[in-house]
Amino acid sequence: MLRMLVLRDLQKTYTKLRLGYLWTLLEPLGMSIVLWLVFSVLLSRNIGQQPYALFITVGILPWWWFTKGIAQTTRSFKRNANAIRISLLPTQIWVLRVVLVSMIEFIFSLPIIVLAMILTRTFPGPLILLFPVAMLVQFLLMYGLGLLVASGVAVIPDLARIVRIVMRALFYLSPVLYSITKIPEHIQPFASLNPMVAILGLYRIGFWPSEIETPWHYALSFGVIVVIITIGFLVFKRLEPRILKGA
C-alpha cells in the first residue's frame, strides 16, 4: 500500500514540474471576483450569505477542484494507457492520482480564502473544524465518481463530453453561487439530490452556522454521495477487464 502511495507522490510532483503554480490560482480567483461583482455589486441581490465575497470564494474553490478533478479523470485511463499495459498495480491508482493532484492544487489555492477573510474582516467560528471533514468527503466523492466516469469513458467515449456539459449545468444548479435556503421551498428537495450540497454546507458551516438550519437537505445529499461512491466502485470492478484490454 505504502509503496503505491509513495510512487504516486513521485508521479504527482513530477507532473507538476512544468506548471506555474500561480497561474492555477488565478482562474478561480478571477471567477470569484467577476461573480461577486455581478451578484453583489451590479445586481445587488441577496442570494447567498454575507459577506458575499467570502461566501462565493468558499464556494468556488472547492467547486473548481471538483470540476477540474472530474474532467481530468475522464482522460486518465487513456492518457496512461501505455503504463496500464505493463502495470501490476491496481488500476484505481490512475484515478486516485488525478484526484490527489487536484486536491493538492485546491489546498494551494486556499490562501485566497484567507485573503477574502482578511478583506471582509470575517473570521470563522469553531465549526470551521468541519472544513477538513468537507475535504475528506469531497475526496471520497471524487474518487468514487472519478472511477465511475473514467470507467464509463473507456466504454463510451462520448461520456467525456457529457460530463463536461453536466458539470457546467451543475455549477448553476448547485448552491455555489447561492444558498440552498434561498431557492423556492418546493424545489429544495430536488436541489438536495446534488452531492455537492452536503459538501459545500460543511465548508461553509464554519462561517455561517445558519446554513445547516434544515439538516434534511444535507442528509439527502449525503445519501446521494454514498450511492455515487458505491456505484462508482461497482462499475469500475465490472469494467476493469475491458479497461485493461483497451490499454
Added chain:
Amino acid sequence: MARIHLTPDLSSMLEFATVGSSVTRQHRRGGGGRKHAIRRMAGEFQNEIEWTLRDISTSVQVGECVALIGLPDDGREEFLRLAAGTLFPDEGTVRRKEVIIPMIGVVPALDRSYTVRQNIYIVGGLLGMTPDEVESKVDLIAEQAEIEGRLDKYLGVARPIVRQKLAWSICMAIETRAYAIDQLLVVGDGEYRDHCWATLDRKRAEGVTFLVSSDTDEHLTRFCDRAIVISQGAIIAETSVEEGIEIRNAMIPDSKRKRERARSEEEDEEDYEDL
C-alpha cells in the same frame, strides 16, 4: 487493493484452465440501400464477439524456459499478458505461483517527458518494486543500460536502442522468479547482446521461469527447453522448440515464407513502435 492474485501453494509456476479472452467489436447493422437506412439511423449496433484465445489449458513448471510460438496476431501477446496478470480472462482461470513480470510493451511505457531516473522509478514501480528497492538498484540499472552519467537527463532525445536497453535493464534488475517476455529477450548490438545472454543464462541457472515469445527463432532454440505452439487462439502443440518452429513455418503461406527466409539473414532490429 492488490490486483495480482497468487496461489503460493500451486505446484506449477503457471496454470491456465480453459482460459479464453475475447474482444467485442461493434458493427453497425449491415446492408446498404434505403431499406436499411432507417435501421442505421436508429443506430442499431450488433455486437460481435471474437475470441482471441479460447479454451487454453496448459501449465508451466517452475524453472522452465518455454517458447511461445505462433504467427503474428495469433494470441501470443494476450497469452503473455494473461500469464502476468495484466489482462483478465473472460473465461476460465489463470493461476500463478509467484509474480510473473511482464516484459510486454515496456519500451512504450517509458515516458519521454521524464528523466531517466524518474522513468526507472516509474517503470520499476509499475512492475512492483518499492521506491527503496529502486533506490538500491538505480546504479546497477544505469550500469547495465550503459547510461551512467545521463540519469538526470530527459529521456526525450534518447535513441530507440538506448530506450530498449533501459527497459531491459529495469526488468532484469527486478528480483523475480518468473518473466513473461514479448520480443524483448535481448537488445542492442553484438557486444551488448552477449551481455544480455550472460544475464539470461545466469537467471536460468538460478531457476527463474521464462515464458518467451520472439520472432527471432535462433533466440528461442538457444534459450528455451520446450515450446507451446499457438494458432488462431488455440494451442495446437506442445513440443520441442525446433519442432514448434517447423509447425509454425508450415502454416505460413508460401509467398511470405520466401520473404521470411530472405530476411532471416539480417540482424533483427525489432521495431517496437507497434507494441
